[in-house]
Amino acid sequence: MSDKNTKGAPSQRGRIWFEALSANGKPVAGLPDSVRAADIDLAGKPARVIAVVPDTNNRFPRARNGEVGLLEGWNVARAVRDVVKADENSTEKRALIAVVDVRSQAYGRREEAFGIHQALAAAGAAYANARMKGHPVIALIVGVAMSGGFLAHGYQANRLIAINDPKVLVHAMYQAAAARITLRTVEELEKLAATVPPMAYDIGNYAKLGLLWKLLEVEQADAPTTPDLALVRDTLVAALADILKSPRDLSCRLGSETRAASVKVRKLLREQWA
Amino acid sequence: MDKSQNLKSNSFIELNARERARSILDTGSMRELLGPFDRVTSPWLKEQGIVTQADDGLVVAKGTINGQSAVVLGIEGSFQGGSMGEVSGAKMAGALELAAEDNRKGIPTLAVLLLETGGVRLQEANLGLAAIAEIHAAIADLRQYQPVIGVVAGTVGSFGGMSVAGALCSYMVVTREARYGLNGPQVIEQEAGIEEYDSRDKPFIWSLTGGEQRFATGLADRFVQDDVDSMNAVIRELAKAGVPASLRDQRIDEFLALLDSIDTNVQPNSAQVREIFGKGVKA
Numbered sequence: 117m118s119d120k121n122t123k124g125a126p127s128q129r130g131r132i133w134f135e136a137l138s139a140n141g142k143p144v145a146g147l148p149d150s151v152r153a154a155d156i157d158l159a160g161k162p163a164r165v166i167a168v169v170p171d172t173n174n175r176f177p178r179a180r181n182g183e184v185g186l187l188e189g190w191n192v193a194r195a196v197r198d199v200v201k202a203d204e205n206s207t208e209k210r211a212l213i214a215v216v217d218v219r220s221q222a223y224g225r226r227e228e229a230f231g232i233h234q235a236l237a238a239a240g241a242a243y244a245n246a247r248m249k250g251h252p253v254i255a256l257i258v259g260v261a262m263s264g265g266f267l268a269h270g271y272q273a274n275r276l277i278a279i280n281d282p283k284v285l286v287h288a289m290y291q292a293a294a295a296r297i298t299l300r301t302v303e304e305l306e307k308l309a310a311t312v313p314p315m316a317y318d319i320g321n322y323a324k325l326g327l328l329w330k331l332l333e334v335e336q337a338d339a340p341t342t343p344d345l346a347l348v349r350d351t352l353v354a355a356l357a358d359i360l361k362s363p364r365d366l367s368c369r370l371g372s373e374t375r376a377a378s379v380k381v382r383k384l385l386r387e388q389w390a
Numbered sequence: 391m392d393k394s395q396n397l398k399s400n401s402f403i404e405l406n407a408r409e410r411a412r413s414i415l416d417t418g419s420m421r422e423l424l425g426p427f428d429r430v431t432s433p434w435l436k437e438q439g440i441v442t443q444a445d446d447g448l449v450v451a452k453g454t455i456n457g458q459s460a461v462v463l464g465i466e467g468s469f470q471g472g473s474m475g476e477v478s479g480a481k482m483a484g485a486l487e488l489a490a491e492d493n494r495k496g497i498p499t500l501a502v503l504l505l506e507t508g509g510v511r512l513q514e515a516n517l518g519l520a521a522i523a524e525i526h527a528a529i530a531d532l533r534q535y536q537p538v539i540g541v542v543a544g545t546v547g548s549f550g551g552m553s554v555a556g557a558l559c560s561y562m563v564v565t566r567e568a569r570y571g572l573n574g575p576q577v578i579e580q581e582a583g584i585e586e587y588d589s590r591d592k593p594f595i596w597s598l599t600g601g602e603q604r605f606a607t608g609l610a611d612r613f614v615q616d617d618v619d620s621m622n623a624v625i626r627e628l629a630k631a632g633v634p635a636s637l638r639d640q641r642i643d644e645f646l647a648l649l650d651s652i653d654t655n656v657q658p659n660s661a662q663v664r665e666i667f668g669k670g671v672k673a
Contacts, residue, residue, distance in 0.1 A: 119486075122581055123500070159640065173553065175654045178582060186649055194642050223573050225579040229658045230649065230667070231609045233572040235555030237526075240640040244530035263519065264572060267551050272525035286548075288456070288510040288519045293580040298512050308438060314476070314517040317639045327520055365487075366527050371518065377433050378521070381480035388423040389488050 119285055119317035120302065121292045122220055126170035126181035127260035129283070129338060130217030134167035136213065137348070141165065142156075144195060148187050148250060150174055151193040155210075159353045163211035166195050168218050168269055178224030184265040185222030189235025192269055197243035200249055209251040212243065216270040217259030220290070232369055234267035243272035252359040254352060257319075258337065274364065275329040275355045279348075280339040284319040313374055321322050326372020330363040400618040403544050405566055407464030408582045410504050410543070413452035413618045416626050419453035424481055432475045443469045446476035451484050455629045459492065459499040462486050467506030467546035474552060475511040479521020488527035493535035500536040500629055503529075504543070504558065508574060509550015522551035529558045533637070533649050537561060539628050542568040542601065543616070549574045551579075557639060561628045562610040563621070564601030570610065571599035597660035607667035609638070 131152070138154035144164070147153060150171035155164050165361075170182040178366055179185030184192075185236060196212060203209050221230060249255045255261075255270035257278035266286065269278070297300045309316040313324045323331050329352055334344040370379055405413060412420050424430055426444035435442050447469035451462040463482045465472045474482070482503070492499040529538050540559035542548045544567025548556050553572050556562055564570060573581075575589035588594060596605060605613035613664035614624050648666055652658070658666075 156500075177568040177654070178586070187646075190642055190646050190649070191565060193547060193639070194646070197640075197642065221572060223578045223586075224656060225578075225587055225598070225657050226572065226652075228571045228578070228587075229660075229663045230652070231557075231571075231607070234557045234609060234638060236555045236572065237647070238642060238645070240526050240554060241530050241558055241637075241639045244527050247527075248531060248534075264551060264554065267519070267523055267526065267554055272517075279643075286516060286519075288515045289512060289577070290581075293577045294515075296576060296580055297508075297574070298562050308513075312434060312437065312513075314434065315513065315515045324522065327516075364589060365531075366524055369524075375476070375517065375520075377430070377476050378517070379482040381430060381477055381482040384428060384430065385481065385484045385488060389452070389569050 121290045127259050130167045130260050132171040133258045134215045138165050146217030147191050152192040158231050164199050165213045167215040177252035179222040182219050182244045183222040184218050184268045185237045189239045191244040200246050211252040214270040216257045216261045218265030219260045220262040231237045236264050238267035263288050274359045277330045279332045279334050285317045287317050325374050328370045387389050402618050402621045403616050409447045411462040411609050412450050415453035421452050423450040432477050443509040446477040448481045462502045462522035464504040465507045467569045472507035472546050473511030474518045475514040476517040483524040483528050490532040504541050504545035507552045509552050525555050533560045542570045544568045560634050563612045564610040565616050568601035569599045570604050571631040606664050
């Protein structure tokens with residue numbers, strides 16, 4: 117997978133990390149093959165892991181490579197809301213862990229016609245609602261976190277964790293399409309990305325934006341080793357503890373120098389509000 | 391529409407974001423926050439040789455609707471295609487956060503979002519995307535207390551992460567001039583090919599993503615003509631209606647059942663979508 121476009125073999129990273137984390141878990145039934153969910157034990161606490169994975173037989177042909185399409189958006193929403201409903205009367209709210217490797221939202225005619233924006237909203241709202249109800253929500257970025265796919269599956273999390281690897285990237289649009297929309301060449305975009313951190317694709321530059329909670333060094337991103345898995349589990353446990361003593365909004369993303377304008381805007385708005 | 395009506399009608403679409411906001415709030419109640427004179431502009435555009443705008447293309451207008459505290463957030467579609475950068479995104483997210491806070495303090499405050507936007511401003515890419523995630527979070531929060539009313543009037547329409555923001559709103563209002571969908575036609579064509587989506591075939595694009603179609607298929611709640619008074623009346627009605635009994639994004643089983651009934655071996659047309667969604671989605 118390059119940062120140029122969506123072509124190329126589907127990434128199996130999301131599936132690999134999902135399966136590694138849920139090896140001793142209980143799979144959640146009733147979901148399509150492109151949405152995997154399992155209930156696991158995380159250092160004595162129950163958690164649900166959710167991933168969107170490639171499914172070559174997906175009924176929707178434009179969502180066969182791990183994209184978040186109509187079925188994926190609505191079913192992720194279901195997998196999340198079922199947890200919230202089940203824990204409604206419990207004081208201990210189960211954690212939700214989104215394993216993120218979503219090459220994009222699905223680009224297609226069927227998707228637009230049947231309201232893919234509504235499907236993505238369903239997933240995003242489900243995570244946001246879970247977070248507001250007190251469920252710790254963590255996104256573990258192991259591959260691509262692209263645009264609408266990430267907004268639906270992961271970006272509403274209390275904490276964002278990524279692994280440091282060349283195939284891990286976060287962005288709003290692949291370069292070929294971004295070049296067409298902004299009337300620039302791919303070369304021009306690459307040049308800008310080298311000096312403007314928010315335009316870059318790599319996770320190193322993304323880390324500069326102050327949005328990530330942790331960036332993890334693993335030995336094998338495509339085949340996690342036992343120490344890799346231990347590191348990720350320990351980090352998830354640490355994230356849970358950190359979330360439990362923090363506000364449940366997204367304010368922890370606002371600390372960096374790179375996002376100074378985001379802070380200034382909020383400060384001035386507050387001064388002028390009443 | 392005959393000519394005499396045309397002369398009397400006062401176009402909403404022809405207004406800029408500031409004028410649209412003023413036309414929605416109670417007469418004389420509007421106060422702009424972080425306006426052009428505060429000069430909080432994009433810190434990222436200048437170094438890319440792009441002229442900034444003193445309000446970064448987003449109007450934060452506080453005032454009242456039906457005498458109740460309200461904030462109208464108007465995206466100026468003529469600046470960078472209404473795209474969301476760090477500053478414009480933070481203005482919208484920050485204002486929605488304060489509105490939710492007001493509700494928790496016992497000051498019922500509602501919001502109206504005027505969506506004329508292509509989504510993320512690609513020159514600020516990841517900071518635009520991050521801001522949109524924060525806008526989603528803030529809508530999901532505020533709508534628990536008071537209506538968040540989305541409006542896509544035209545002519546830019548609403549796309550990308552901001553169409554997802556629209557889909558999170560308590561109510562969505564569209565006109566015939568609105569286009570409302572996730573991916574812009576050019577991007578779909580770029581990613582999926584011209585057979586899948588011909589970005590130059592305007593009638594085809596309108597037939598699937600135009601305001602009339604979105605209303606007919608239950609993905610929007612009100613269809614309004616391009617007229618200031620009509621728009622004002624509809625917003626007032628929805629503001630009074632309060633928080634809706636059910637939100638579209640929570641009707642998961644219903645939508646999944648409808649998607650199950652689709653023959654995905656063929657490409658759908660406008661009439662087929664109306665037939666399938668017209669039954670179920672439209673309550």
